[in-house]
Amino acid sequence: xxxxxxxxxxxxxxxxxxxxxxxxxxxxxxxxxxxxxxxxxxxxxxxxxxxxxxxxxxxxxxxxxxxxxxxxxxxxxxxxxxxxxxxxxxxxxxxxxxxxxxxxxxxxxxxxxxxxxxxxxxxxxxxxxxxxxxxxxxxxxxxxxxxxxxxxxxxxxxxxxxxxxxxxxxxxxxxxxxxxxxxxxxxxxxxxxxxxxxxxxxxxxxxxxxxxxxxxxxxxxxxxxxxxxxxxxxxxxxxxxxxxxxxxxxxxxxxxxxxxxxxxxxxxxxxxxxxxxxxxxxxxxxxxxxxxxxxxxxxxxxxxxxxxxxxxxxxxxxxxxxxxxxxxxxxxxxxxxxxxxxxxxxxxxxxxxxxxxxxxxxxxxxxxxxxxxxxxxxxxxxxxxxxxxxxxxxxxxxxxxxxxxxxxxxxxxxxxxxxxxxxxxxxxxxxxxxxxxxxxxxxxxxxxxxxxxxxxxxxxxxxxxxxxxxxxxxxxxxxxxxxxxxxxxxxxxxxxxxxxxxxxxxxxxxxxxxxx
Numbered sequence: 272x273x274x275x276x277x278x279x280x281x282x283x284x285x286x287x288x289x290x291x292x293x294x295x296x297x298x299x300x301x302x303x304x305x306x307x308x309x310x311x312x313x314x315x316x317x318x319x320x321x322x323x324x325x326x327x328x329x330x331x332x333x334x335x336x337x338x339x340x341x342x343x344x345x346x347x348x349x350x351x352x353x354x355x356x357x358x359x360x361x362x363x364x365x366x367x368x369x370x371x372x373x374x375x376x377x378x379x380x381x382x383x384x385x386x387x388x389x390x391x392x393x394x395x396x397x398x399x400x401x402x403x404x405x406x407x408x409x410x411x412x413x414x415x416x417x418x419x420x421x422x423x424x425x426x427x428x429x430x431x432x433x434x435x436x437x438x439x440x441x442x443x444x445x446x447x448x449x450x451x452x453x454x455x456x457x458x459x460x461x462x463x464x465x466x467x468x469x470x471x472x473x474x475x476x477x478x479x480x481x482x483x484x485x486x487x488x489x490x491x492x493x494x495x496x497x498x499x500x501x502x503x504x505x506x507x508x509x510x511x512x513x514x515x516x517x518x519x520x521x522x523x524x525x526x527x528x529x530x531x532x533x534x535x536x537x538x539x540x541x542x543x544x545x546x547x548x549x550x551x552x553x554x555x556x557x558x559x560x561x562x563x564x565x566x567x568x569x570x571x572x573x574x575x576x577x578x579x580x581x582x583x584x585x586x587x588x589x590x591x592x593x594x595x596x597x598x599x600x601x602x603x604x605x606x607x608x609x610x611x612x613x614x615x616x617x618x619x620x621x622x623x624x625x626x627x628x629x630x631x632x633x634x635x636x637x638x639x640x641x642x643x644x645x646x647x648x649x650x651x652x653x654x655x656x657x658x659x660x661x662x663x664x665x666x667x668x669x670x671x672x673x674x675x676x677x678x679x680x681x682x683x684x685x686x687x688x689x690x691x692x693x694x695x696x697x698x699x700x701x702x703x704x705x706x707x708x709x710x711x712x713x714x715x716x717x718x719x720x721x722x723x724x725x726x727x728x729x730x731x732x733x734x735x736x737x738x739x740x741x742x743x744x745x746x747x748x749x750x751x752x753x754x755x756x757x758x759x760x761x762x763x764x765x766x767x768x769x770x771x772x773x774x775x776x777x778x779x780x781x782x783x784x785x786x787x
Contacts, residue, residue, distance in 0.1 A: 308665035308672070316672040317719035321369050323679065323688065324712045327703060328366075330687035331358045337385050343687030344701035352402065352705075353394040353456070355386050360406040361709035364739050367413055368713055368725060376419055379410055383427050388435045391457045396439045396450055397472035401537075402705060404439075404479045405738035407432035412482075412741055416728075429486060436483055436492060448498035449473050449519035466520040469534035470513050474500050477545035477554065478734050485744050497553075503538070504557055511564035512580040513538070530577040531565055532591035537735040539565065540600055547603070548732045548740060562604070573612040574633040589639050592627040595649035596735075599656035607660050614653045618670045621650060624694040625677040638694055645690040645700060646682065648710035648737065650674065655714040659726075671718040678711075710737035 327341070335341040335348025339357035342349055351357065359378055366375040411428040414420045420428075441459035442450040451460045452468040477500065480492035506522045507513050514524035515534040531539060542558035545551055568583040569575045575594055577587045595617045601610035620636065621627050627650060629641035651674060658667040681697065682688040688707060690700035714737065717725055725731060730742035 308669050312672065313668060313719040313721070316668070316675050317716060319675050319679065320712055320716040320719070323675075323683070324365065324369055324708060324716070326683070327687045327708060327712070328362055331362075331703070331708075334686055336381075340705055341687050341703040342701045343684045343689045343703050344699055346686040352398045354390065354392055355388065355403060356382060357402060358703075358705040358708060360386070360410075361402050361705035361736065363406055363410040364413055365708055365713045365737075367417070368720075368723065368739075369716060372417070372419060375410075375414075379414065379420055379424065379428065382407075382410075383424060383431070386431060388431070388438055388456050391455065393453050393455050393461055395472070396442045396452060396454055397469075397475060399435060399439060400476055400479050401734055401736040401738075402709070404432050404436050404483075405734045405736050406709070407435075408479060408482055409734075409738040409740060412744075413739060416741060416743075432479075433483060433487060433489075436480065440491060440495065443495040443499065445519045447519055447522040448495070448502040449517060449522060450495075450499055451519055466518045467516050467525050468519050469516050470503060471535050471537045473517065473519065474503055475537040475541045475735060477541050478548060478732065478740060481545060481549055482740060482744060500542070500554075500557065504561075508580045510568060510580065510583050511560050512568060512578070512583070513561075514580045515577075524580070527580045528577040528586050529565075529569060529580040530591075530594075531569060531575050531597050532577070532594040536593050536596055540596065540735055543600060543603060544732050544734070548742065548744075558604075566609075571633075573609075573616040575613070576633070588632060588634055589630050590633045591630050592644070592647050593629075593649055595627065595647075596652055599649075599653035602653075602656035602660045607657070610653070611657060611661075614650070614657055614667075614670075617650050617653070618673075621670075621674065621677070625681055626691055626694055628694045642693045642695060643691060643700060644694050645702065645704055646678075646688065646707040646711055648706055648714055651711055651714040651718070652733075652737070655718050658718045668718055671715055675715055706736060713737050 330343065330346075331341040331348070334346045336359060337356040338348030339351045339354060340349060341358065360382055363375060363378055363382070366372075366378060407428050411425055411432065414425050414428065435456070438456045439454055442452075442454045444460075445451065445466075449468060450473055451464050451466065452472050453461060453464050455461050476496035477493075480496040484490050484493035502522060503513060503517065506517060506524065512529040513535065514527040515530055516526035517524050526534075529535070539558065539561055542554050542561060546555035546558055565575070568578050571585070571588075574590050575597065576585055576590060578585050595614075598610035598614040598617075601607070601613075616633075617627070620631060623636060624638075624644075626644040627647065628638035629643050629645075630639040631637060632639060651671065654667045654671045654674075657664075658671070661667065678688065681691065684699075687703045690702050690704070692698040692700040717723065720726070725739070732740050732742070734740065
């Protein structure tokens with residue numbers, strides 16, 4: 272090793288030894304976990320997550336609403352993604368997951384009374400779709416399932432989702448079908464808007480827009496989402512790899528590094544989940560081809576990195592916190608063995624730093640220049656899926672419990688939970704992103720919630736913001752493009768999907784709940 276590499280490795284080893292001395296082992300065995308993690312431990316961890324959510328949600332409502340997000344250090348709010356009470360919309364289905372039904376009703380009515388999308392405001396079409404459209408659709412569908420709100424109020428939630436989604440449609444009016452990344456909610460695509468859009472930003476609409484077409488009969492939503500995916504795939508390399516940024520005017524790549532992380536992650540996720548939710552054969556085949564290429568060219572041991580889309584040559588040995596979603600996706604298509612190995616590797620990073628830096632060298636086990644931890648959910652998401660795929664293996668619950676303890680020790684503040692600006696110095700970040708309530712705490716709670724309605728009623732797909740979409744949709748097979756069947760999807764390895772063979776809806780029962 273070069274002197275610099277040796278120095279980094281020694282530093283990483285020292286940090287690891289300190290972590291071991293202060294908190295025990297860096298990794299745990301499945302046998303030891305199974306013997307040492309009880310139902311009492313699970314209940315304690317679940318209650319801790321619920322308390323964290325209550326503290327953060329109440330702080331947002333007290334100090335930040337109707338601003339988009341909470342600034343917990345300054346105990347105030349700020350607008351970030353559209354001036355639409357974003358954290359409240361993002362929190363709606365989490366309120367139901369944690370049993371706060373009365374507060375859900377109050378929050379949904381607050382959204383209906385407060386939010387108006389007829390504004391001269393530039394917004395990201397990607398973030399607006401996954402957070403706002405996704406949150407409103409989930410609230411509409413789940414309130415119908417649980418007979419919450421009035422019929423008119425449920426219709427208004429759907430109407431808001433349709434309204435904002437229609438305001439995103441002008442972005443897709445391009446020669447390639449690939450959308451611009453930004454629209455003005457009142458005026459369409461800004462004249463100065465760049466044609467460069469990230470791969471994930473162009474392709475993560477199939478779930479929300481597909482549901483909108485099923486619920487409204489307006490096929491424009493599903494059609495533009497599918498056309499964008501087809502446009503990206505037609506620009507793939509001979510290796511079936513995509514770059515991470517593309518020109519929506521001419522479908523030429525402006526950044527040719529392929530990755531499963533930033534700017535590309537939900538491209539893979541939405542192919543798989545759309546194939547499951549809509550039983551769609553086209554999305555199924557695209558996912559299988561894209562997944563096989565990623566495994567072949569981007570996987571290095573139990574880690575994943577970036578590579579040139581044309582040659583497959585690695586372009587970095589850095590990994591990202593965003594990549595930690597990948598094991599959860601692998602569980603969905605049956606590749607549980609590889610999912611487990613990669614999740615354990617990511618947890619090693621968490622254990623070293625008590626959180627996960629945005630980017631890190633997976634050889635040196637040290638952060639790169641991107642040292643922040645903005646309360647990201649991806650590792651918690653994968654632990655949730657693994658805990659359901661291997662319910663007798665307590666490893667995943669112990670890891671999630673360690674995450675809960677870390678978050679409580681390092682991010683709690685009097686006005687909420689804050690991000691970390693540097694995982695080495697623990698300098699705080701005056702921001703609580705809405706996904707902390709929509710995803711991070713939701714997934715951690717579900718790891719320990721054996722008897723909650725998400726598991727008992729079953730048959731849900733989560734969008735990339737953690738919003739819950741039930742299978743029971745009118746005409747959910749309407750988009751299947753040939754005689755193929757997505758239900759039997761496999762990633763080419765042994766293992767069972769979590770998608771059940773029997774899609775028959777189960778009638779929801781009343782569940783006990785507490786209130787804020």
